[in-house]
Amino acid sequence: MHVCGLDFGTSNTAAALPDGRVLPIALGTSEPRLFRSVLFFPEDERTTHAGEQAITRYLEDNAGRFIQSVKSFLHSRSFRATQVHGRTWTIEELVAVLLRRVREAAGTQLGSPPDAVMLGRPALFSPDPEADTLAEQRLRKAAELAGFTHIQFLIEPIAAALAYEAQLSRDELVLVADFGAGTTDLTLMRLGPSRRGKLDRKPDVVGSTGVRIGGDRFDAEIMRHKLLPWFGAGTTYKVRGFTDKRLPVPQHVMAKLLSWHEMSFVREKSTQELLELMLESSEKPETAEALYDLVMENLGYRLFRAIEAVKVRLSQAEEATLDFEEARINVHERITRAEFDTFCQPLLTELEQVTQGLLDRCQGAGEIDAVFLTGGSSQIPAVRKLYVDRFGEERVRTADAFTSVAEGLGRASAALQRPEPAGA
Template sequence: MSDSILAIDFGTSNSLVGAYHNGKTVAALPLDPKANDPTLMRTLLYFPNPDLCYYGVEAIDQYIEQDMEGRLFRSFKSHLPNQNYLGTVLDNRILTLESMVGIFLLELKKRAEKALDTSVERAVIGRPARYSMDAVADGFALHRMEKAAQWAGFKEVQFVPEPLAAAFDYRRQIDKEKIVLIGDFGGGTSDFTLIKLRPEGFDKKDVLAIDGCPLAGDALDSLFMSNKLNEHFGAKSRYRLPLSSNVLTMPLGVSQKLNHPAHIVHLKEKDTYEFIREVRKCTITGKDKTAIDRLFILLEDQQIFPFFERIEKTKRDLSQQDQTVFDFNYPGLETTEDFKSSQFVEWAQDTRTRIFEALDRCLESAGLRSDQVDLVCLTGGTAKVPFIQKELQDRFGQQRLQTQSHFHSVLGGLVESAAFWGKGQKVVD
């Protein structure tokens, strides 16, 4: 058994792996030969049947090639703090969330071991500052990650906050001590670390504060569904149960799953699916019934993934222009809607407030004002959303903002954390 340590950035949307190997750091290992960037693997699982699984770009390719049969899972990391979500069922076989995450971590481990030509039993794995604002749920999520890492075959694991890892990566760029705020805006969480950085050396006391919230890119994507698009798929459909005069609307539990890219796939689970079929039988108008028929096409023809990919493109378009057209042309699901950036800003007000409340808590916990921060280092795609950028500019000034490599900054810090561990020093207790 080697002394190598893997550094795993297990992300909501994308994952990367580096290593501390033979006394040296390895920045990023090739994981997905089909990806534009082979070091970057989409966090996707595709099961055409319970006995076979595909990952990354191949998951998408096989999903399309096999006529979108089976189950494609994305953003499953976001379920970790949800104590009510135990997993799913594949053809009467139970697939727990821990084993779902473990299956993906095991594949990362196998591909990394192949690249290093050695087996590895230790790993540094990134974690959000907070999986949940609830302390119990946050602890539950970390416990699940520990179980998943054991499932994947790791004997020892150290979990390092992702914004702290990004801070380590940024340290390479400074030549004197600075107080730095790291803002890591990913798919599932927005995380902040205030740290005293210097070119060499590290002491745990240098970490002044860490905070965050479980809202980021996926939460912003879901706004397009919840505010406009979901009515095309029965979220507002009305129905009347037999022998009742009460007019009901599609239950909130169904529409909430419909709105979120990580949750919508679970509308296909038997009890929920059968309930929606019963609602369809009891709809009041033809329009209500048609909307639910469209939902069945979305689910049965496996159009969830491409539909949400189109939503994500709409979000990116609105980061560069004042308005755009959402246009989805699959037969039976034809949907065209105009969106304005001003609408997006309005819909995102609560999400933006909660993200920056986490930043304010971080500053308060460190006993610092915004003008005492020397540099602000931003990572993650959501950091590029204009209203996020503007809020940061208003607080810190444009001259103090710096944007790091979108995907590799957290990994760089995790690799450095693995090197600390390999030399006998742990970054966190």
């Protein structure tokens, strides 16, 4: 029986083997170990595209339904299903498409698709216990629909800890911070050679918590503070039927622009009529045109890819320029790292509070030997500085930001190969 670890992420999905080797499951892409967690249902065909293929097809012709960040809806009772070309897709079925494609890609490396999976999950899908349970149940069902017959869960920061543990030559008390696209998970755990071979690692976990802060929210702050004025924030439009009455662009419209996959809701008929009215009477018609094209031509994903690219550049440079020219949109915005740090201060404060809260609950565990940061947002200088200031440069460690969790899940999947005790 083939086994694997699988890190189903908000943005990317990765799979690894019991020896920790991360599998190339997206051949032909710039990073073959990362399968993009996106789906595209073209308007003119009944094929479902997934991963990089979905992105390519969407960028060629965006007529259709593009679905991203489906993991972030697993805990939502209100999101049960969606209609695509007249067919009802449950959230479990949408996730299953992604997991099935990854399982099949892993199978090409192994000779046949894996039957057993150590599946990662956040420390908290939601602080609401019922919603958290619902999310795990949905993820389990999706894995079953994808063809896995043996499924176990491991919280993602523990998986990251196991990846870090593989390189240790002595025992340590480690704070692991895993920064995903949708959430950040924190775990305080005892790691090291004396514990590495244990089947049950739960006794080694001193404490764990999570918060809904991830890469998407850092992107949203760039949109909020630097780009919304390009799309009409702060402008007014003339109310039809009144000579002098003008109203500001509604806040609820601007709020939807902070997350690209929320923009589809702006295309509802009533809002579309508002966009058309703004085209007629905005005091800054170029911003009304930009907003209309952004929403009606499904350009949100492309814009947020540009935002993410600027965020990445700001991890290496003191400033960067976001250039985005599509349809009637002509955005050219300079952003400094100092500005970005200021925009993100509320998020950093919340991360600091969550971290301190975990440490307060774990008083008496002993002195922390190391802090292990992983995930995309761990590369943001202000995020790293938060932990360096708290624990000291010499104790803050990093590894591959995007595959550490998958590696740890792969190592943990070795337990699925062990025979069950007699009578179990």
